[in-house]
Amino acid sequence: MPNxxxxxxxxxxxxxxxxxxxxxxxTNFAFLVGTSGTPVLVIDLDFHNMGCTGVFASQGExxxxxxxxxxxxxxxDSANPKLVRVAPNVxxxxxxxxxxVQHDWDAIFDNPRLMSARLGCLFDYFARRDGxxxxxxxxxxxxxxxxxxxxxICHHTLVVTEADTVTFAGTLGLIDTYxxxxxxSDLKPNxxxxxxxxxxxxxxKDLDRVYGDYLGRHLARFTASGxxxxxxxxxxxxxxxxxxxxxxxxxxxxxxxxxxxxxxxCRLFDxxxxxLVAKKIRRHCASPRRARKTYRAITSxxxxxxxxxxxxxxxxxxxxxxxxxFSILIATLTxxxxxxxxxxxxxxxxxxxxLFYYFAIWNSxxxxxxxxxxxxxxxxLCPRMRxxxxxxxxxxxxxxxxxxxxxxxxxxIILGVVLxxxxxxxxxxx
Amino acid sequence: MSPPAESEGSRSAVAAIGRQGQExxxxxxxxxxIWKKFREDREPSIRIxxxxxxxxxxxxxxxxxxxxxxxxxxxPFGQPVQxxxxxxxxxxxxxxxxxxxxxxxxxxxxxAPALExxxxxxxIYRQKHGSSSPSKNAEQQQ
Numbered sequence: 219m220p221n222x223x224x225x226x227x228x229x230x231x232x233x234x235x236x237x238x239x240x241x242x243x244x245t246n247f248a249f250l251v252g253t254s255g256t257p258v259l260v261i262d263l264d265f266h267n268m269g270c271t272g273v274f275a276s277q278g279e280x281x282x283x284x285x286x287x288x289x290x291x292x293x294x295d296s297a298n299p300k301l302v303r304v305a306p307n308v309x310x311x312x313x314x315x316x317x318x319v320q321h322d323w324d325a326i327f328d329n330p331r332l333m334s335a336r337l338g339c340l341f342d343y344f345a346r347r348d349g350x351x352x353x354x355x356x357x358x359x360x361x362x363x364x365x366x367x368x369x370x371i372c373h374h375t376l377v378v379t380e381a382d383t384v385t386f387a388g389t390l391g392l393i394d395t396y397x398x399x400x401x402x403s404d405l406k407p408n409x410x411x412x413x414x415x416x417x418x419x420x421x422x423k424d425l426d427r428v429y430g431d432y433l434g435r436h437l438a439r440f441t442a443s444g445x446x447x448x449x450x451x452x453x454x455x456x457x458x459x460x461x462x463x464x465x466x467x468x469x470x471x472x473x474x475x476x477x478x479x480x481x482x483x484c485r486l487f488d489x490x491x492x493x494l495v496a497k498k499i500r501r502h503c504a505s506p507r508r509a510r511k512t513y514r515a516i517t518s519x520x521x522x523x524x525x526x527x528x529x530x531x532x533x534x535x536x537x538x539x540x541x542x543x544f545s546i547l548i549a550t551l552t553x554x555x556x557x558x559x560x561x562x563x564x565x566x567x568x569x570x571x572x573l574f575y576y577f578a579i580w581n582s583x584x585x586x587x588x589x590x591x592x593x594x595x596x597x598x599l600c601p602r603m604r605x606x607x608x609x610x611x612x613x614x615x616x617x618x619x620x621x622x623x624x625x626x627x628x629x630x631i632i633l634g635v636v637l638x639x640x641x642x643x644x645x646x647x648x
Numbered sequence: 649m650s651p652p653a654e655s656e657g658s659r660s661a662v663a664a665i666g667r668q669g670q671e672x673x674x675x676x677x678x679x680x681x682i683w684k685k686f687r688e689d690r691e692p693s694i695r696i697x698x699x700x701x702x703x704x705x706x707x708x709x710x711x712x713x714x715x716x717x718x719x720x721x722x723x724p725f726g727q728p729v730q731x732x733x734x735x736x737x738x739x740x741x742x743x744x745x746x747x748x749x750x751x752x753x754x755x756x757x758x759x760a761p762a763l764e765x766x767x768x769x770x771x772i773y774r775q776k777h778g779s780s781s782p783s784k785n786a787e788q789q790q
Binding site for chain 1: 739743761762763765766768769771772773776
C-alpha cells in the first residue's frame with residue numbers, strides 16, 4: 219500500500235491521454251463521497267489545462283490557496299492556506315491562479331519523488347487541520363510528474379480510459395511508465411481501471427473480455443481487484459451539462475452514471491473506510507444482484523429509450539406497410555364484399571400497429587420525463603442558467619412530456635370505457 | 649543411366665503443380681484460420697444456437713397451439729366449439745416473431761464491434777511490446 223495512513227483515503231484520477239472525462243468523474247466522485255458527511259478535498263494537479271479549476275471558476279470567484287504554490291513550500295503550516303468550498307463537505311484546492319503565467323515552472327514539477335513527499339505533507343496537513351477524510355486528485359491527462367507521484371502516494375489510482383484504440387495506446391504508455399518508475403521501489407501503486415464514455419454499440423460481455431485480456435491481466439501486478447473497476451456508458455446529459463454545473467450526480471441522481479460512481483465508492487471504500495460511504499449509497503449497493511447488474515450495464519436509460527422509440531416506430535410502420543397491400547389483395551379477391559377474413563385480420567394487424575405505437579409513446583414519455591427532471595434541477599441549482607431561453611426550453615420539454623403522458627394515459631382510459639360499455643351492454647341484453 | 653534432362657515444359661509443369669499446392673495450402677490455412685477465429689470467439693456460435701433454439705421452439709409452440717385448437721373444435725360439448733379467426737392470430741404471431749427476430753439476424757450478420765476493438769488493441773500491444781496479448785502468450789507457452 220503506497221500510503222499507510224488510515225485517517226484518510228486518497229484517490230487519484232489519471233489517464234494516458236487528455237479529454238477522457240477525469241475531471242467529471244473526479245468532481246462527481248468527490249460530491250458523492252461528500253454526501254456521507256466526511257469532508258472531501260479535490261486537488262487539481264493538472265497544471266497545464268486546469269480542468270477542475272476551470273469548472274469551478276465558471277461558478278464563481280476562486281480566492282484562496284492553490285496547489286502549485288503549496289507544492290513549492292517545504293512547510294505548509296506557515297502559509298495557512300485557505301480552501302474553497304464548492305459543495306456541502308466538498309472543498310477545492312485549485313491548480314493555480316488563472317492570472318499566473320503558465321510556464322512558471324519549478325524543478326519540483328518534474329520530480330515525482332519530491333512531489334510525492336510534498337503531496338503526503340499536504341494530505342497530512344489538511345487531514346489534521348480541516349479533518350479531511352478523503353482526497354481526490356485530478357491529474358493531468360498524459361504522462362507527467364503529477365501522475366507518477368500521485369500513483370505512488372495515493373491509496374487508489376484510477377486510470378481512466380475510453381473504448382478506443384487511441385486512448386488504449388496512451389493508457390499502455392502510462393502503465394509502462396509506472397512499471398519502469400516503480401520497478402525497484404518500495405511503493406507499489408494500487409491501480410484500478412475505469413472505461414469511460416462507452417458508446418452504446420458495445421456489449422458488456424465483449425468489452426469485459428477484451429479489457430480483461432489487455433488491461434486486467436497485463437497490469438494485474440498493480441491491480442488489487444484484477445479487473446476493471448467500472449464501465450461507464452456515454453450519457454448525453456453529462457456532455458450537455460459539462461461546464462454548466464460541476465455535479466451531474468446531483469442533477470440526475472438516478473442515472474446510470476451516478477449509480478456507477480456510487481458502486482465505485484462502495485467497491486473502493488466500504489470494506490476499509492465505511493464512514494466514507496453514505497447510507498443511501500450503501501443501500502443502493504447492498505444487494506449483490508443489483509450491484510452486479512449496475513456493474514454490467516453499459517447502455518444508459520436515455521439511449522435505451524431512444525432506441526426503443528425508433529425501433530417501435532420502425533416496426534409499426536413496417537407492419538402498416540404490410541397491411542396495406544394485403545388489405546387491397548383481400549378486397550380485390552372478394553370484390554370488396556364483407557368476408558370472413560377481413561374482421562379478425564384487420565383487428566390483428568391494427569392491434570399490432572397500435573401496440574408498437576403505444577410502446578413508442580411510452581418510451582418517449584419516459585425520455586421526456588428524465589429530460590424535464592434534469593432541466594428543472596439544473597435551473598434550480600444553477601442560478602446563472604435561469605435565462606429566458608432556458609425557461610423556454612424547459613416549457614418545450616414540459617409540453618412534450620405532458621403530450622406523451624396523455625398519449626399513454628388516454629388509450630388506457632378509452633379502452634377501459636369501451637370494455638365497461640361492452641360489458642354493461644351484455645348485462646343489459648341478458 | 650543418367651536422368652533425363654529437365655525440359656522447359658516439365659519445369660513449368662512442376663512450378664504449376666507447386667503453385668496449385670501453395671494455393672491449396674493457403675486455402676486450407678484460411679479455413680483453419682476461420683475455425684481458429686471461431687474457436688477464439690464463441691459468442692457468435694452461442695448466438696446462432698440461441699436463434700435456432702428460438703425458431704424451433706416457436707414452430708413447436710405453433711404446432712402445439714394448432715393441435716389444441718383442433719382438439720377443442722372436436723370436443724362434443726353438445727355442439728362443436730366454433731373457433732374463428734385463429735389462423736389470423738397465428739399469422740399475426742408469425743409477423744411478430746419475424747419482427748422480433750429481424751434485429752437478432754441483423755446483429756448476427758454484422759460484425760461485433762468489440763472484435764475490431766480487440767484487433768486494434770492487439771496491433772498496438774504488439775507494436776509496443778513486440779508480442780501478442782498476455783492471454784495469447786500464455787496459450788502459446790502452453
